[in-house]
Amino acid sequence: MTSGIDLQGSFIRALIDLGLSPGVAKAIWIPLPLLLMLIGATIGVLVVVWLERKISAAAQQRVGPEFAGPLGTLQPVADGVKLLFKEDIIPASTDPWLFTIGPALVVIPVFLSYLIVPFGQNLNITNLGLGIFLWIALSSIAPIGLLMSGYSSNNKYSLLGGLRAAAQSISYEIPLALAVLAVVMMSNSLSTVDIVNQQTGYGILGWNLWRQPLGFLIFWIAALAECERLPFDLPEAEEELVAGYQTEYAGMRFALFYLGSYVNLTLSALLVAVLYLGGWEFPISIDWLTGLAGLDPATPWLQIITAALGILTVLFKTYLLVFLAVLLRWTVPRVRIDQLLDLGWKFLLPVALANLLLTAGLKITFPAFFGG
Amino acid sequence: MFSLSGYEYFLGFLIICSLVPVLALGGSRLVQSRGLGPERRTTYESGMEPIGGAWIQFNIRYYMFALVFVIFDVETVFLYPWAVAFNQLGLLAFIEALVFIAILVVGLVYAWRKGALEWS
Numbered sequence: 098m099t100s101g102i103d104l105q106g107s108f109i110r111a112l113i114d115l116g117l118s119p120g121v122a123k124a125i126w127i128p129l130p131l132l133l134m135l136i137g138a139t140i141g142v143l144v145v146v147w148l149e150r151k152i153s154a155a156a157q158q159r160v161g162p163e164f165a166g167p168l169g170t171l172q173p174v175a176d177g178v179k180l181l182f183k184e185d186i187i188p189a190s191t192d193p194w195l196f197t198i199g200p201a202l203v204v205i206p207v208f209l210s211y212l213i214v215p216f217g218q219n220l221n222i223t224n225l226g227l228g229i230f231l232w233i234a235l236s237s238i239a240p241i242g243l244l245m246s247g248y249s250s251n252n253k254y255s256l257l258g259g260l261r262a263a264a265q266s267i268s269y270e271i272p273l274a275l276a277v278l279a280v281v282m283m284s285n286s287l288s289t290v291d292i293v294n295q296q297t298g299y300g301i302l303g304w305n306l307w308r309q310p311l312g313f314l315i316f317w318i319a320a321l322a323e324c325e326r327l328p329f330d331l332p333e334a335e336e337e338l339v340a341g342y343q344t345e346y347a348g349m350r351f352a353l354f355y356l357g358s359y360v361n362l363t364l365s366a367l368l369v370a371v372l373y374l375g376g377w378e379f380p381i382s383i384d385w386l387t388g389l390a391g392l393d394p395a396t397p398w399l400q401i402i403t404a405a406l407g408i409l410t411v412l413f414k415t416y417l418l419v420f421l422a423v424l425l426r427w428t429v430p431r432v433r434i435d436q437l438l439d440l441g442w443k444f445l446l447p448v449a450l451a452n453l454l455l456t457a458g459l460k461i462t463f464p465a466f467f468g469g
Numbered sequence: 470m471f472s473l474s475g476y477e478y479f480l481g482f483l484i485i486c487s488l489v490p491v492l493a494l495g496g497s498r499l500v501q502s503r504g505l506g507p508e509r510r511t512t513y514e515s516g517m518e519p520i521g522g523a524w525i526q527f528n529i530r531y532y533m534f535a536l537v538f539v540i541f542d543v544e545t546v547f548l549y550p551w552a553v554a555f556n557q558l559g560l561l562a563f564i565e566a567l568v569f570i571a572i573l574v575v576g577l578v579y580a581w582r583k584g585a586l587e588w589s
Contacts, residue, residue, distance in 0.1 A: 131482050135489070181497050189510040190522060201490035208486040212479060222482065223475040230549060248524075252512040256523040264531035267538040274545040282552040344513055349497035353490055435587075438534065442586045446541070446577070450570060453548070457555065457563050468556070 103219045105130075130222045134211050142359045146173040148416070149359075149423050156427040180355075183348035191345065192249040199246025200346070200353035206235040207360045214367050215289050217377050217407040228288040229281065232368065233274050236323065239357070240266035246354075247342035258341025261331050261434060265322060268441035273319040275449035276312040279456040280305055280372050283468040293376035295468050301380040305373045308467065311452045313373045315445055317418075320365035322441070324358060327426040331434055366418035367411065374414045377407030533585040537577075544573050 105126060112122035147162070147170055154161025162169030187193050210232045215221035225231060240263045247259015281287055283305065284295040296303050306313050322329040333341035343354050370376060383403055392399055432440065460467040512519050551558070551566055580586060 127477060127481050128485070131478065131485050134482075135485060181493075182500055182502065183497075184502050184504065185494075185497060186509055188512045189507075190512055190519075197494070201487075204490055205483075205486045208489060209479075209482055212482050223478040225475050225479070250512065251523050252519070253514070253523045256527070260529060260531060264534055267542075268534060271538065271541045271545060274542075275548075278545065278548055278552050281549070282555050285553060285556050287549070287553060339513065339515075348501060349493050353493060438586065442534070442537070443581065447574075450574065453552075454567065454570065457566065460555065461560055461563055464556070 105219065134214075134222055135208065138208060138211050138360055138363070139356075141363050142356060143173040143177075144416075145359050145363050145419055146176070148419060152420060152423040153427060156424065177352065180348055180352040185348040185350065186345075188250070188252075188345050190251045192251070195245045195249030196345075197350070199242045199249060199342075200350050200357070202242030202245065203239050204353045204357040204360070206238040207357050207364060210235050210364055213289050214364070215293060215371065215376060216411050217404050218290065218294075220377075220404060220408065221290065224288055224290045226286075226288055228286070228290075229277055229292065229368075229372070230287045233270075233277065236273075237266070237270055239361075243342050246346070250342070250345040252345050254339045254344045255342050258333060258338045258344070261338075262325065262342055264434075265325070265329065265331060265437060265441075268438055269319040269322040269445070272315050272441065272445035272449040273323065275446075275453055276309075276316040276319065277372065279309055279312045279453050282453070282456055282460060283308065285468055289371055289376075293371055293378065296375045297378050298382060298384070300378070300382040300385070301375070303382075304375040304378070309373060309452075309456070311448065312456075313369070315449050315452065316372065317369060318440075319445060320369065321422060321425070322437070324361045324365055324422075326362065326422055328429040328431050329437060330431065331437060362419065362422060363415065366415040366422070369418050370411055370414035377411050379406060379410050533580075537580050537585060540576060541573070544569075 108126050108129075109119065109122045112125060113119055117125075150172065151161045151169070162172035165171040165175045187196055212222050213225055213228050213231055215224070243262040243266070244259045247255045247257075247262065250256070250259075280292060284292045286292065286295075292305075296305055325331075325333065331337075333343060338344075343351060346354060383406070387393075387399065456467065514520070547569075548566065551562060555562060
């Protein structure tokens with residue numbers, strides 16, 4: 098196990114060598130990874146939006162966006178610019194403050210959750226000890242924003258959509274948290290970096306997917322429900338509720354909801370990759386390969402290649418999962434609200450509890466295979 | 470010991486993320502077109518004049534789910550420290566958690582039989 102490259106350490110050391118005090122050097126460093134992550138997340142969303150439109154088109158034997166840029170890659174940018182120039186309508190009967198705070202409350206926590214996403218041993222914003230628990234806490238703020246915007250719109254469709262969104266989020270929050278709990282138990286840590294490290298060393302065979310198949314399915318279903326993706330997009334089911342809590346929203350406020358939902362989808366896919374698919378771990382163990390080639394893992398150029406490969410691996414796994422989510426959207430019919438709640442409470446919750454106890458029992462019986 | 474190292478990033482990220490909606494809405498305000506008439510400020514109700522508002526007394530059927538949610542969410546929070554320290558606690562902690570979860574499962578079965586988890 099190598100520690101990999103340490104950008105933070107090198108950067109701060111370089112600044113100190115220039116004659117700055119350590120405190121100032123750290124203060125200069127702190128905004129850099131944050132801005133980089135924010136920009137990366139936004140670009141990631143643009144790619145996801147384009148992919149979604151292209152894959153949807155392919156699933157329906159259409160061409161999809163093709164005029165804006167090569168292969169229509171600039172289409173999401175064009176959409177964003179269009180929304181920026183659109184008139185921002187606040188209906189007369191709404192509560193303007195709640196109407197504005199609602200979308201902000203949806204967007205801020207999902208972006209904030211990127212704090213804990215690791216792209217490598219040291220390639221993350223910070224390795225918080227609270228890690229994945231912070232994400233679970235943050236993900237339960239968004240329903241308040243949805244409820245707020247649904248209520249403040251003073252529109253019957255919005256109210257029903259907002260209530261549905263809140264009910265759906267709280268119903269799938271528990272199976273999600275319990276599935277994460279089983280992973281946490283195997284790694285003896287809440288930190289996302291520790292969770293990935295626990296899966297390294299055996300290539301594809303070491304991934305949590307094989308030890309937590311049930312947990313993986315529970316997490317994926319619950320994550321899709323939390324993101325309000327089809328087949329669980331009831332809060333905005335257009336045949337029933339026009340657009341749910343978004344009905345009264347136009348222009349940039351609507352864009353915030355749109356952005357929030359796609360950031361959330363990307364984030365969920367990233368976390369599935371981190372929790373169950375070994376994060377930045379290449380399917381064949383890199384340590385084993387370098388050992389085979391007789392190279393020293395501490396060589397600088399090798400570390401750069403390993404780090405770059407790690408980032409590409411995380412992104413590849415993430416976009417594979419996004420692809421799966423888009424295909425699911427066009428292959429599975431939408432569920433009814435009572436079926437949705439039944440699935441959450443009467444199926445996923447007992448199964449998640451059983452999965453947790455099964456993991457605990459297996460960990461006692463075979464400590465070597467389940468993280469000691 | 471609980472240490473706060475690393476949380477300066479949280480504060481910084483919170484500030485930067487809070488700027489996203491502020492900048493988006495502020496930027497849009499600068500460049501957007503305006504043509505407000507009274508018609509476009511009505512709420513949407515399938516093209517008709519809206520009949521009454523939505524701020525009425527209304528039977529929220531989800532409140533039972535919300536109550537059950539609170540119970541299980543607190544349970545999950547209690548289980549997190551148990552799971553993190555499980556490798557040091559051993560068999561006794563497993564049996565204790567088994568009892569704890571069994572009590573909650575009885576609660577779930579009760580809510581289920583009482584119809585709290587029914588939609589209608």
